[in-house]
Amino acid sequence: MGRRPPSRDRWRGCGAHSGGTTALMRLHHVRQLTSHGLSSPRTVAIAAGGAEDRDATGLILSPGWLDLHAHLRDPGFPEKETLTSGAASAAFGGFTHVVAMANTMPVTDKPDRVRELVARAADLPIRVSVVAAVSIGLEGRQLTDATGMKAAGAVALSDDGRHLLAAETLGRALRAAARAGLPVLIHAQSEHLGNGPDAEATAVAEALRSLAQAPGARLHIQHVSTRAAVDLISAAKRQGFAVTAEVTPHHLALTAGDVASLGPFGNVSPPLRSIDDRAAVREALDQGVIDVIATDHAPHEIAAKAAGANGFHGFETALAVLIGLGLDPAVLYRACVQRPREIIGQSVEDEWILIDPDREWTVDSSSFKSRGKNTPFDGRRVRGRIVMTVCRGQVIVERMLQRV
Template sequence: MRLQNVRVMGPTGLSLPTSIEVDAPGAVDRDASGLILSPGWLDLHAHLRDPGFPAKETLQSGATSAAFGGFTHVVAMANTDPVTDRPEQVRALIARAAGLPIRMSFVAAVTMGLEGQTLTDAVALQRAGAVALSDDGRHLMDLVTLRRALTAAAEAGLPLLIHAQIERLGDGPESEAAAVTQALEALAAVPRARLHVQHVSTRASVDLIRTAKRQGLPVTAEATPHHLALTAAEVVALGPQGNVNPPLRSVDDREALRQALVEGVIDAIATDHAPHDSGAKAAGANGFHGFETAVPVVMGLGLEDRVLYRACVERPREIIGQSIDEEWILIDPAAEWIVDASSFKSRGKNTPFSGRRLRGRIVMTLCRGQVVMERVMQHA
């Protein structure tokens, strides 16, 4: 497929070739004036709820939703039922994912059943194809267990991803800071280990991670579109629809996250896509749908294109050791639309952006050289 007049997003920002050939046999040539072509975004943090919770999401519905959202590769967390804590489960998930429209990688648990006690077999999980280890959703490891987990992950050559929250301290900023402090202390004691802090939400965490990076510790971090875009005050009126863990924070925290993203202290943007059925959400379940609103929410932050590229394309792949394989998205940066969750391809309609007018929409998604999504755009 030949695209005319398209702007291409790359490591240094946007460039405007007169035309570019994209490897997609059969796809029609098009004038892409005003559109942005980017390598597909990789989402480091998604809950696909499969196996165990088909009313919330499945691999198939999640993959379709991701394709519509502009993600050509997503990384699924292990807090399914059963928990992904054995090699044969990783192998079975990878086999099932082979037929999906986008690429999917799998994280395996750090501890059996996410209970924080008995370590999983990191080397066997890596050999089965797991790209990282995480107990995300929970964080029940003490300092000794964390050190042993980092040692095992280092031996397997995998990064350890942590949901930084000391559960007995609740979900306030102090609880997150205490967990980050403890994890960095453990990291400093384990040679060759790599630590990745998931969904960083506070200025205090950003400061701790910045200091650790300056000291040369191998730590990376992610922030979610919702923590970068929203504050606690904005979702008060939403009641349980505003519940998320970590919770939305203050304006000051949000500004610290944005600054950290520009500096590269926050490496990646990851959605923490956490679909729920309407009953569970109304009853107070934590988490937001992430895939289908991420691109416009992130583009609305006003970041430079080279920062977007780094946070959504480049660093997520470096963190889990993946490369780009004929994955492209075509974005209409000027398309405005009002979020109607009932139109989501995901089974999770739980979005804090419901009813909001967003700017930026995915026109086409290509994965493995195939067009896997194309949206007919109505221009005003």
């Protein structure tokens, strides 16, 4: 390989076996992703038990990314994903922390179900935070126990997948969530209007009106996909509303024009939009109107996808898709590292990823660690790959890359 530093440069911190301290790994000539963008090449020591020091020329070190929007399908849909398969997939994609939505079977609509998931997540190689439902059964009628959910360990409330909350109900939900200290995440789609741009704009406008009546509440708009929604969020932020927003890699990269060639594999909610909508969400991301990039990882088995199920695999393609967009590194840091953690009140705990930004590879869904092979990017030649993932101070992914 010829990439290991000369032996005189080798350095070892406290070994994992010498008193229980996590070993340090020194990365030489690595550039760091920071809030100011990319640093110049330098030597950085990180807590990474069991790893050897190495020459990281050409590589980028970032705090592990947090995916604020993921469907791990557990419990209830093992043919699509489980906590274990989802965690492995996330780790290979560079996410050391993911946030699991509540539309499982049963729905995460009781504090005991949150507690059970939090307990199971403790054994996973990455961190998984749990979102509890806003309404019982995601049916939009009876609210869940927000304070109980918070006490059980939920980091947010969301009925994602559905949006059946009437304005008055959402207002009550926002006030209860504010008392509990939790943000409310919404899949903004007025379902009676279908899934067109108007359905999104109407739901966002209505939710902002509810937010105005809920002092202290925090509202987060999931997977923003239209210019109309961007304009509403931008205006609300200028007026000081406590609103945040996310966009998916696929809404940044694809448009409705791609759907024809994808057939049912192009089905996603919200749908892929116009070229103008894509330009609007990209501009909003660059300007900070959209705070976060979240994958909306929505794994399905192939039979369900062929039958029309909505959603894309997200974890293992996100990084390369985003690198392909040529985003400003400072925006990437803000959208994938910083803002998602601020929104749910989480910090980075010895979580690192090492990225080879120049590594070219071909997306091959059959190689995914996820059970969901439903990617719209299958067969695409892309650039940018995870070399190593470290979580809780332990190396959990180390991908051997042959360099040519």
